[in-house]
Amino acid sequence: MKLFNIKQTFIIGLFSILLPFYSMADEKTPQHGGTLVVHYSGEQRVLNPALRASTGVYEVSGKVVESLVDLDADSQVVPVLATSWTSSADGKTITFKLREGVKWHDGKPFTSQDVKYNALEFWKKRLNFSTALQLNLTSVDTPDDYTVVFNYSRPMPLDLLLRALVDLGYVVPKHLYEGTDVLNNPYNTAPVGTGPFKFIEYQRGQHIIVERNPDYWRKGYPYLDKIIWRIIDDNSSASAALESGQIDLSSYSKLSLADINRFKQNAKFEVLTKGSQANIFNNTLEFNFRNPIIANLNVRKAIVQSLDIPFFTDDFLYGFGKPATGIIPSSNAFYPKDSKIIYPFDREKAEQLLDEAGYQRKTDGIRFNLKLVHINNGEDVPLFATFIQQSLAEVGINVVIVNLDTAGALNAVYKAHDFDIATGWHQYRGDPAVSTTVWLRSGSPDGAPWTNQYGWKSETVDQLIDNAATEIDPVKRKALYVQLVDIVNRELPLWFATEREFISVVSTKVHNHHNTARWPSSSWFDVWIEH
Amino acid sequence: MAILKDYFRSPIARVGTILLLLIIFIALTADWFFPGNPLRLAGRPLQWPFVNPKFILGTDQAGRNIAAQLFHGAKVSLIIGLVSTLIAIIIGVVIGAISGFYSGWIDDILMRLTEAFQILPNFLLLLVGVAVFGSTINIVIIAIGVVSWPPVARLTRAEFLSLRNREFVQAGKTIGMSSTRLMFKEILPNALPPVIMYASVILSTAILMESALAFLNLSDPNISSWGNLVGNGRLVLRQQWYVSAIPGIAILLTVLSASLVGQGINDALNPRLKKR
Numbered sequence: 029m030k031l032f033n034i035k036q037t038f039i040i041g042l043f044s045i046l047l048p049f050y051s052m053a054d055e056k057t058p059q060h061g062g063t064l065v066v067h068y069s070g071e072q073r074v075l076n077p078a079l080r081a082s083t084g085v086y087e088v089s090g091k092v093v094e095s096l097v098d099l100d101a102d103s104q105v106v107p108v109l110a111t112s113w114t115s116s117a118d119g120k121t122i123t124f125k126l127r128e129g130v131k132w133h134d135g136k137p138f139t140s141q142d143v144k145y146n147a148l149e150f151w152k153k154r155l156n157f158s159t160a161l162q163l164n165l166t167s168v169d170t171p172d173d174y175t176v177v178f179n180y181s182r183p184m185p186l187d188l189l190l191r192a193l194v195d196l197g198y199v200v201p202k203h204l205y206e207g208t209d210v211l212n213n214p215y216n217t218a219p220v221g222t223g224p225f226k227f228i229e230y231q232r233g234q235h236i237i238v239e240r241n242p243d244y245w246r247k248g249y250p251y252l253d254k255i256i257w258r259i260i261d262d263n264s265s266a267s268a269a270l271e272s273g274q275i276d277l278s279s280y281s282k283l284s285l286a287d288i289n290r291f292k293q294n295a296k297f298e299v300l301t302k303g304s305q306a307n308i309f310n311n312t313l314e315f316n317f318r319n320p321i322i323a324n325l326n327v328r329k330a331i332v333q334s335l336d337i338p339f340f341t342d343d344f345l346y347g348f349g350k351p352a353t354g355i356i357p358s359s360n361a362f363y364p365k366d367s368k369i370i371y372p373f374d375r376e377k378a379e380q381l382l383d384e385a386g387y388q389r390k391t392d393g394i395r396f397n398l399k400l401v402h403i404n405n406g407e408d409v410p411l412f413a414t415f416i417q418q419s420l421a422e423v424g425i426n427v428v429i430v431n432l433d434t435a436g437a438l439n440a441v442y443k444a445h446d447f448d449i450a451t452g453w454h455q456y457r458g459d460p461a462v463s464t465t466v467w468l469r470s471g472s473p474d475g476a477p478w479t480n481q482y483g484w485k486s487e488t489v490d491q492l493i494d495n496a497a498t499e500i501d502p503v504k505r506k507a508l509y510v511q512l513v514d515i516v517n518r519e520l521p522l523w524f525a526t527e528r529e530f531i532s533v534v535s536t537k538v539h540n541h542h543n544t545a546r547w548p549s550s551s552w553f554d555v556w557i558e559h
Numbered sequence: 560m561a562i563l564k565d566y567f568r569s570p571i572a573r574v575g576t577i578l579l580l581l582i583i584f585i586a587l588t589a590d591w592f593f594p595g596n597p598l599r600l601a602g603r604p605l606q607w608p609f610v611n612p613k614f615i616l617g618t619d620q621a622g623r624n625i626a627a628q629l630f631h632g633a634k635v636s637l638i639i640g641l642v643s644t645l646i647a648i649i650i651g652v653v654i655g656a657i658s659g660f661y662s663g664w665i666d667d668i669l670m671r672l673t674e675a676f677q678i679l680p681n682f683l684l685l686l687v688g689v690a691v692f693g694s695t696i697n698i699v700i701i702a703i704g705v706v707s708w709p710p711v712a713r714l715t716r717a718e719f720l721s722l723r724n725r726e727f728v729q730a731g732k733t734i735g736m737s738s739t740r741l742m743f744k745e746i747l748p749n750a751l752p753p754v755i756m757y758a759s760v761i762l763s764t765a766i767l768m769e770s771a772l773a774f775l776n777l778s779d780p781n782i783s784s785w786g787n788l789v790g791n792g793r794l795v796l797r798q799q800w801y802v803s804a805i806p807g808i809a810i811l812l813t814v815l816s817a818s819l820v821g822q823g824i825n826d827a828l829n830p831r832l833k834k835r
Contacts, residue, residue: 263794264793264794264796264797267797284794284795285794286620286794286795286797286798286799287797289798290797290798343603343604343622344604344620344621344622404776407794410776410780411620411621413780414598414621414780415600415621417598417781418598418599418600418621418622418623419600421596421599422599422600428781429780429781430693431694431776431777431778431779431780432693433690436690
């Protein structure tokens with residue numbers, strides 16, 4: 029008996045030809061309405077992005093509060109609340125034109141007064157990373173309601189300011205903050221902004237809810253009716269919630285790498301690093317120069333050369349990451365072309381360097397002991413600490429890992445300086461001057477986390493950093509950073525082992541996602557969901 | 560030796576003893592079977608058990624040999640169990656003995672202190688201790704001992720209260736024995752059996768408490784303990800469940816053996832069961 033007659037065969041054949049075309053046609057018409065449910069963890073109890081610079085804050089408040097500028101898919105700066113900008117020839121005066129007709133969620137108009145207030149009260153005084161950036165900001169003029177003029181005492185590179193304002197240029201309403209105790213203002217956890225979504229409710233440890241803003245200045249947007257962040261701190265539970273359809277999205281690598289790796293095989297989800305390229309992060313190795321053993325360059329070289337980083341990224345990190353070649357990530361405009369790893373993995377060389385430095389193996393095979401503090405940002409940090417311990421044991425260095433909670437570890441490294449080597453994450457934010465050079469510039473006050481607290485000081489490096497931060501010629505600026513990368517790679521005051529991107533897992537029901545360089549932090553005005 | 564005979568008459572006790580001896584054997588032979596540091600990078604991470612003959616029980620996500628960690632972990636778990644139990648028993652017996660022997664205001668003060676410790680969950684106190692003093696293995700062991708003594712104190716006190724008016728104690732008092740001698744030479748040996756029985760409970764809880772600490776990544780990461788292995792395995796539980804399951808079974812068997820042995824001792828010492 030024949031299975032199919034000719035007619036049936038023809039129809040089946042037609043379908044099998046047309047079906048792939050049908051599924052390829054992903055340009056579906058956006059649907060209005062619906063609720064997006066998002067994974068959130070590590071509450072900071074602050075939802076004011078003008079007060080706390082952190083992806084954990086932007087993820088939620090970036091939908092409610094807007095910045096002057098944002099990034100597009102190619103990491104170029106695009107207008108949001110600011111529509112255009114110019115810099116004077118000497119780089120000391122920068123003028124922004126603001127968008128007209130924008131209203132705060134409480135109905136009051138958004139004006140240059142709001143920007144001036146934020147610049148002076150938040151960005152210059154209180155916002156982390158921004159206080160260093162805006163150090164030379166002397167005054168802000170407001171010739172009319174839609175023009176703001178920033179006056180600097182030293183030249184401010186326009187490209188640096190714009191790139192920094194993407195994260196450090198959020199504007200909260202002056203009329204709700206002026207004359208109040210800013211740090212304890214209730215709007216810090218119930219934000220009011222100009223964004224596509226209005227804040228509704230924040231239940232600690234439970235959820236955060238925002239709703240569509242019908243008066244949003246981008247007419248016809250947003251598509252979504254509501255966004256709910258469900259707070260799930262245990263990453264295995266979060267993976268289960270994604271699989272069972274209770275949440276649609278988890279970004280900034282909040283799931284365990286093993287689970288993320290598993291989601292790659294699941295057709296109902298997309299696993300992507302695209303859309304998070306504005307926030308590259310590194311596994312760090314920080315040295316305490318107060319210990320004379322560490323202060324010896326040969327010892328630092330030996331430590332670096334004992335670590336087989338390709339093995340670590342391939343076999344410990346499921347291939348999510350690659351060895352770094354310096355303090356600037358390879359995907360960034362400031363990356364020096366043909367950067368190389370100067371001290372590659374070479375165990376014999378490491379042993380030789382340690383012998384030369386005068387630290388012979390004793391009878392028990394151990395040369396010396398080191399205390400390693402790890403600052404727990406993600407699951408891979410203790411794993412990398414273990415990897416360092418294992419690798420250094422091979423060359424005769426006994427590493428004792430000190431297990432502390434995040435606050436305790438930050439205190440031990442950046443305040444008490446009670447460590448020999450430390451490891452954690454460094455986040456690169458598009459321009460070395462935003463949050464990277466503080467790791468090298470001397471003179472940070474004790475206790476400032478993620479800054480140079482290593483007892484290391486180089487006049488040359490301090491000079492380079494200061495000059496680059498005020499150099500308004502982009503080509504010269506880049507040349508200065510190329511020099512900086514080279515010095516750091518050779519002197520090893522600090523070493524970045526890996527270069528990694530944040531990973532998102534998102535349900536295929538969600539559309540228009542990860543279409544900008546910092547999508548998880550962005551306003552999501554064009555995101556829609558099938559429902 | 561009659562007690563020993565009574566003890567081995569019970570099948571529960573026999574199973575428990577065999578299990579315990581097996582675990583002691585594993586602990587003692589760890590260095591012989593798996594010389595060197597069990598935490599070293601042995602091979603590619605996350606190899607399944609019974610795939611690579613070099614790693615019969617596979618490797619964890621830091622490329623460490625699970626079998627080596629299991630053997631060395633037995634030593635650590637037993638030391639944690641024994642030392643913290645000893646600490647708990649010493650503190651508990653001294654406080655309980657003084658309290659039960661003297662009564663009056665001394666008893667009041669010591670019992671309020673005991674209750675102060677008892678109303679807080681043990682584990683919470685342990686977390687506070689580790690947070691304040693750090694999490695090296697010595698501190699973890701001491702902290703577990705320090706949070707586990709209150710039940711011992713109450714048990715000892717109860718025994719002392721019932722024993723201190725017996726004739727042999729009265730006789731001792733009459734012939735002018737010192738209080739210390741009465742307490743520790745006369746009453747204590749008679750008060751000890753239930754305390755020894757209870758020690759097996761403390762031993763099991765101590766091992767579990769260390770595992771729970773390690774599960775929360777708060778134990779000493781420089782030591783190959785079963786808890787550390789379970790805690791590390793938690794992140795890959797959905798795919799490589801064996802990383803947590805293998806040490807989990809080891810913990811289960813150790814705790815079970817301690818509790819079976821305790822049950823056996825209890826049965827052997829219980830006069831009512833002896834008559835049967």
